[in-house]
Structures are given as structure tokens and as C-alpha cells.
Amino acid sequence: MNIIEAIDDPNLFAPWFKDRKTWSAWRVFLSALYGLPLNDHELTVFQECTGRSETPQGAAREAWLICGRRAGKSFNLALLAAYTALFRDWRPYLQPGERGTVMVIATDRRQARTIFRYIVALVRGVPMLAKKIERETADTIEFAGQVSIEVHTASFRTARGYTIIAALCDELAFWRSDESANPDVEIINALRPGMATVPGSILLCASSPYARKGALWSAHQRHFGKDGDPVLVWKAPTWTMNPTVPEDVLAAARDADPAHAAAEYGAQFRTDVESFISLESVMDCVETDLRETPPSDAVDFYVAFVDPSGGSHDSMTLAVAHREGDKVVLDAIRERRSPFNPTDVVEEFAATLKDYRISQVHGDRYAGEWPRDRFRSSGIAYETASLAKSGLYREMLPMINARSVRLLNNETLIRQLVDLERRTGRGGRDTIDHPPSGRDDVANAVAGVLVLSTESQRGPRIW
Structure with missing residues (x-):
């Protein structure tokens, strides 16, 4: 039949x-x-x-x-x-x-x-x-x-x-x-x-x-x-x-x-939706056997970027990097997936920042006042980023294409970078974000710290 x-x-x-x-x-x-x-x-x-x-x-x-x-x-x-x-x-x-x-x-x-x-x-x-x-x-x-x-x-x-x-x-x-x-x-x-x-x-x-x-x-x-x-x-x-x-x-x-x-x-x-970064471009920047670089006295200063979260849905993420000549080197990534207590995660991230002799972290400009207050109570100054997320991704793209960054072999980071999409709105304006049902919390923190590293002429205060 x-x-x-x-x-x-x-x-x-x-x-x-x-x-x-x-x-x-x-x-x-x-x-x-x-x-x-x-x-x-x-x-x-x-x-x-x-x-x-x-x-x-x-x-x-x-x-x-x-x-x-x-x-x-x-x-x-x-x-x-x-x-x-x-x-x-x-x-x-x-x-x-x-x-x-x-x-x-x-x-x-x-x-x-x-x-x-x-x-x-x-x-x-x-x-x-x-x-x-x-x-x-x-x-x-x-x-x-x-x-x-x-x-x-x-x-x-x-x-x-x-x-x-x-x-x-x-x-x-x-x-x-x-x-x-x-x-x-x-x-x-x-x-x-x-x-x-x-x-x-x-x-x-x-x-x-x-x-x-x-x-x-x-x-x-x-x-x-x-x-x-x-x-x-x-x-x-x-x-x-x-x-x-x-x-x-x-x-x-x-x-x-x-x-x-x-x-x-x-x-x-x-x-109106296109891939933003190719897998090949990302992998060209990845150190195959490197998942984290510990703090080193040979590095003059480190910078850090955090993507805050209230703990109910998105992950809260932190990225640490430094410069080596013309390259930006990604040293560490921290991700706490929801659900979590934001105060506990801020204290955990603050301890990591102090390990890298960092007393000031930059973060998402739309997160409100709570990250500033929580990090301040943990001994870390919080400064809002000068660029929104799409701007950070736009600035990061030529760095990756030119292989002027060294990324960690972090599966979540690689996946989220490759998943990023460029969308053209009805007014012709481009935005860069994760796809529907996707996430980009780790990618956002890493983009922030890579761009921050190129902008920092003297770096943040160190301990």
C-alpha cells in the first residue's frame, strides 16, 4: 500500500x-x-x-x-x-x-x-x-x-x-x-x-x-x-x-x-541576514592547545571586560587580555550560566581580576547601575564601554581577519563567534547579534576585551 x-x-x-x-x-x-x-x-x-x-x-x-x-x-x-x-x-x-x-x-x-x-x-x-x-x-x-x-x-x-x-x-x-x-x-x-x-x-x-x-x-x-x-x-x-x-x-x-x-x-x-565571521578566520587565530594563560609578571598590564547578567536567563561572562607587540592575546574566559546569584559571581570575577592585577573592568553600557555598585563593593571599578555590542563586533572583525589576535581554544567562544549574524534593518542600518535562540555572552565579553586592548594606551590601574 x-x-x-x-x-x-x-x-x-x-x-x-x-x-x-x-x-x-x-x-x-x-x-x-x-x-x-x-x-x-x-x-x-x-x-x-x-x-x-x-x-x-x-x-x-x-x-x-x-x-x-x-x-x-x-x-x-x-x-x-x-x-x-x-x-x-x-x-x-x-x-x-x-x-x-x-x-x-x-x-x-x-x-x-x-x-x-x-x-x-x-x-x-x-x-x-x-x-x-x-x-x-x-x-x-x-x-x-x-x-x-x-x-x-x-x-x-x-x-x-x-x-x-x-x-x-x-x-x-x-x-x-x-x-x-x-x-x-x-x-x-x-x-x-x-x-x-x-x-x-x-x-x-x-x-x-x-x-x-x-x-x-x-x-x-x-x-x-x-x-x-x-x-x-x-x-x-x-x-x-x-x-x-x-x-x-x-x-x-x-x-x-x-x-x-x-x-x-x-x-x-x-x-538581510548574513554570517559575520567565518569558522576558518576564527580558527586561524586559535591557539590549539591553549585554554587559559595564567597571570605573568612579564606582562605590564592586563585589561578586562565583563558582560553582566541578572542571573535568571543569560550567562555572566568575563574576559581578560593583554598586548604583545602588535597582537592582542586573550588570556582567560569566565562564564557562569544561569541561574546564579549575581553577587556571588561578581565576587568570583573580582577575585580573578585581582589575580591578574586588574582594579578596573569595562562592561556593557546597558547593564544599569547594579554592576558598578557590586564591583565597587568588591574593590573593582566598573566603567561602561564606549561602544554598544554591534560596535564592538564591528571593531573586532578586522582584528580577526588580520590575525592580530590570539584566541583561546574555547568551544563556546568559537561557536558563538561563528554564529554571529549581520542583519540589515528596514532603515538600512546593520546590527550584529546572535541568531534566534542563540547566545553570545562569551563572544561579547571577548569582543569587548579585544577592542579595549587596542584602545588602551596605558592600560587600567594595576595592583
Whole structure:
């Protein structure tokens, strides 16, 4: 039974597709995914959404869905998870005791739970499928036939050790990780070996687009519009995939922020958001084996920059540096992640500053008076930075590109620097900041101390 027959069967998935007209574009996608025949109207939709002229000659090995928000991506990932797990016998490709896994990877736990609830509803809503459940947990369903469906949050460690019959990746353009500067690329690369020994396994990645970078953008550039390519790229706006979204919602989004709406609903990659620093440029400045340099009497003076935080959400960070000739050398990084007591962290940072003979620290100009008061009570003067965060990043960029800085081998720093984005506002003004759901607390402190080091002619007072 093919997937179109399954969603048309009243004893299977038809109850979830009450108004077939509103699902017409999804039916074309599912048909194309499995190489099923298309009629003339469906072929037109296929050509519009893939940039191809010829009908697919067989099932896709990979599929990349670039669709706007509320298009129905998560539900269709759940549908494909259930169909893949239960409508084919995978046992010929599995060893005794081995389980084939349909792995669903989501941005965070909330989204993973959403997809898992869809999967549970689809399976338990069909008595003949529900009978195949052997065990169910909060994130796993094990079925008869040596097959499981599991949902995970985005981590390159997720895929290791599994035999994967399908990998379904949700909103990968927005994956962020404390483990990697490029989590989408690394996770996809980790998934593919787990699928190599299973004929007919499939990788399906679905996401709203964001900046012109990462795995989603790369797939679009390499495979969109390529007839005969076993990698199918499908790109469609929200209103094509889900015509039930009210037009006034779309119009309001366009009026509020055209560039944002074009990406969120129009499935267009953003041209107003670009990467700020390349990984190669950052790594050229990193001392591979150096994680911290202790205080040295040979250094005349050190400077320091702090990015304060109230302790409930952001990290509070500190960076220490000094000059060596024409180079700025990053000596130390401190990060305290929330939650924490700000007074305790100020005392901890003050002790580090005194170790480096520093009695004055510079910090964020928008932090208010509390950092000044807290550091003063710990014997450290606090001066506000002359530049805002975007200005610090702009000043830091040529230093990194010219390799006039020596950075520590700190994974968080490297990741946050590479994640920085330059955004062009509606008035043409550029801002530099972390991506959505990202962080830049360590990068901000380091940018501040690097720029401060170049500005300091005599340095701060020393002990």
C-alpha cells in the first residue's frame, strides 16, 4: 500500500484529512517523494515547488522541505514516521535483536513532544496499527517487526549507534547547540552512516528557511531544480501548502516586517541576514592547545571586560587580555550560566581580576547601575564601554581577519563567534547579534576585551 492509498483509506489515515482540497499540495509532495504517478494538475504543482520539468522516476533518497510556518511540516513528519515504520517489513535488513529506528529530530523538547503526540495519535487512532505497539515511553514507540520510532532534540551524538531506516529532521535551520558551531551539518553527517546499510532508508529535512547558510541552504543550492536528482528539494510558501491560513494573518506579517514574513511564510531565504565571521578566520587565530594563560609578571598590564547578567536567563561572562607587540592575546574566559546569584559571581570575577592585577573592568553600557555598585563593593571599578555590542563586533572583525589576535581554544567562544549574524534593518542600518535562540555572552565579553586592548594606551590601574 502506497502512502496516498494509506491517507485515503478510511480505516487508516483518512480521518485526519477531512478536507482533501486543503491537502492537495501535500499529496503532490508525498507522491513525488515516493515516485508515484502525477496527473497534469499535480505535475504543475510539482514543477512550481521543485523547479524541475520532469516527473520523478523513482523514490527520493533524500528530501528537503523548505516551507513557511504553519504549512503542516510537523504533522507530515509524524505521518511519514508512522508510515515508514509500519508499512514495510524492515527485518530482512536487520540482525537478530537489532531494531530499525525512525528517528525524528526536533529543535527542542517542546517541539519534539508536539511531533511525538502527532505520531501517537496517528498510530493509536488506527486499531490495526495500535496492535503493533509493544512498548511506549515518553519519547519512543517500539513496534513488532523490530522497528521503533524515537524523537530526539538536536545533537550530533543522537545518531550514533543506531540503525536508521528514516531520519526526519524538523526546523533544522534553527538548530542551536552548545556542542557545535554547525549542529545541522554535523547531525546530518552523523545520520548518514546509520542509514548506509538499509536499502530504501530516507533522510527527510523540513524547515522554514532562515539565512543563506547551513545544511538547508546548501541542499537548496546543490539540488533544487535538478531533474533526475535522487535528492528532492521542495520549496513552497505557507499559502501553497496550507491554504487555510487566513490572508489577513499573512498581510499583517508582511506589513510588520516584510523580510521576516518573506522567510517565515514565503519560504524565502533571508537576504538581510548574513554570517559575520567565518569558522576558518576564527580558527586561524586559535591557539590549539591553549585554554587559559595564567597571570605573568612579564606582562605590564592586563585589561578586562565583563558582560553582566541578572542571573535568571543569560550567562555572566568575563574576559581578560593583554598586548604583545602588535597582537592582542586573550588570556582567560569566565562564564557562569544561569541561574546564579549575581553577587556571588561578581565576587568570583573580582577575585580573578585581582589575580591578574586588574582594579578596573569595562562592561556593557546597558547593564544599569547594579554592576558598578557590586564591583565597587568588591574593590573593582566598573566603567561602561564606549561602544554598544554591534560596535564592538564591528571593531573586532578586522582584528580577526588580520590575525592580530590570539584566541583561546574555547568551544563556546568559537561557536558563538561563528554564529554571529549581520542583519540589515528596514532603515538600512546593520546590527550584529546572535541568531534566534542563540547566545553570545562569551563572544561579547571577548569582543569587548579585544577592542579595549587596542584602545588602551596605558592600560587600567594595576595592583
